[in-house]
Amino acid sequence: MRETRILMGMPITVDVGGAPMGELIEAVFGYFEDIDRRFSTYRADSEITAINRGDVAVVDRSGEMMEVMAIAEQTKIETAGYFDIRKPDGSLDPSGIVKGWAIRNAAGILQRAGVSDFFIEAGGDIQSCGKNASGLDWSVGIRNPFNADEIIKVVCPRGRGVATSGTYVRGQHIYNPHGIGSPIQDIVSLTVIGADVLEADRFATAAFAMGRDGIHFIEQTPRLEGYVVDANGRATPTTGFGALCLP
Amino acid sequence: MKLAAKGYADGVYTGPTADAYYGIIQIQALVQGGQLTALKVLKYPSDRRTSISINRQALPMLRDEAISAQSANVDIISGATLTSRAFIQSLRGALKKASS
Numbered sequence: 014m015r016e017t018r019i020l021m022g023m024p025i026t027v028d029v030g031g032a033p034m035g036e037l038i039e040a041v042f043g044y045f046e047d048i049d050r051r052f053s054t055y056r057a058d059s060e061i062t063a064i065n066r067g068d069v070a071v072v073d074r075s076g077e078m079m080e081v082m083a084i085a086e087q088t089k090i091e092t093a094g095y096f097d098i099r100k101p102d103g104s105l106d107p108s109g110i111v112k113g114w115a116i117r118n119a120a121g122i123l124q125r126a127g128v129s130d131f132f133i134e135a136g137g138d139i140q141s142c143g144k145n146a147s148g149l150d151w152s153v154g155i156r157n158p159f160n161a162d163e164i165i166k167v168v169c170p171r172g173r174g175v176a177t178s179g180t181y182v183r184g185q186h187i188y189n190p191h192g193i194g195s196p197i198q199d200i201v202s203l204t205v206i207g208a209d210v211l212e213a214d215r216f217a218t219a220a221f222a223m224g225r226d227g228i229h230f231i232e233q234t235p236r237l238e239g240y241v242v243d244a245n246g247r248a249t250p251t252t253g254f255g256a257l258c259l260p
Numbered sequence: 261m262k263l264a265a266k267g268y269a270d271g272v273y274t275g276p277t278a279d280a281y282y283g284i285i286q287i288q289a290l291v292q293g294g295q296l297t298a299l300k301v302l303k304y305p306s307d308r309r310t311s312i313s314i315n316r317q318a319l320p321m322l323r324d325e326a327i328s329a330q331s332a333n334v335d336i337i338s339g340a341t342l343t344s345r346a347f348i349q350s351l352r353g354a355l356k357k358a359s360s
Binding site: 158 | 319320322323324325326327328329330331332333334335336337338339340
């Protein structure tokens with residue numbers, strides 16, 4: 014059973030394999046709705062918006078808000094400031110961490126209910142667990158950043174989390190004119206596999222901001238693997254990435 | 261991205277800077293014959309002042325490869341969506357100028 018809904022400004026898909034689990038799927042989508050109500054910077058009535066207005070003292074923040082802020086602070090330290098939820102205007106936008114955190118927690122809802130075979134995908138970030146309805150490892154295709162209809166790598170995360178950060182989707186009259194005629198140095202897509210989707214998401218975001226250095230950061234960080242695609246269509250995997258791919 | 265791409269005045273229009281969470285994005289739109297014909301990325305989150313310390317000598321050389329199409333027979337797809345909001349925000353600003 015698989016269902017996709019648009020929540021938090023992105024498509025979210027829940028798949029529980031062959032199991033008919035309508036109520037559980039409702040509980041998972043309901044959880045994402047709760048998270049959006051609390052963390053959306055696009056909602057006037059969210060807790061994060063109230064915090065940015067200065068209406069909420071730090072001690073009055075919800076437990077969930079405190080947890081997300083703590084993870085954000087830890088990630089900022091671990092990535093030498095490349096991950097920072099404080100925007101130039103001084104306001105806080107934790108959306109870069111909320112997605113992976115919410116997917117991980119939603120996966121916990123399914124696991125606590127005894128579901129062992131499922132995946133949850135939100136905006137291209139994925140937590141899978143167990144096997145698909147055919148009894149095979151869940152397979153994750155990495156999208157070609159130059160052609161949205163094409164897969165350029167197939168990963169079997171086997172319980173790990175997968176997240177991809179990138180610049181923009183091509184094929185919409187969009188091109189990168191970053192110095193026509195000069196060597197292109199940009200990276201356009203970075204996929205990270207981590208212990209869970211929260212790890213994958215926060216490090217994919219930070220490492221992407223590091224540009225060319227990002228893949229080396231992933232290489233030297235334990236328990237992370239990555240795959241970066243540059244603007245020339247060349248890809249660089251970390252040394253352990255291939256072992257997680259279908260040949 | 262659903263943006264009406266017709267009926268704009270010809271010219272080059274620069275959008276506002278928009279925060280793509282890990283940096284600032286700014287888009288410039290080129291309108292020719294009333295249609296959006298090209299986009300240029302003026303600002304792009306690659307000019308961070310902070311730098312990380314990577315000990316390259318302690319790392320293996322990473323080989324690179326050309327990307328190539330694989331079987332599309334997969335359960336799930338991972339791709340980037342991160343900057344789409346900032347991108348569209350800046351582009352909308354540019355197109356607003358083109359239509360006013």
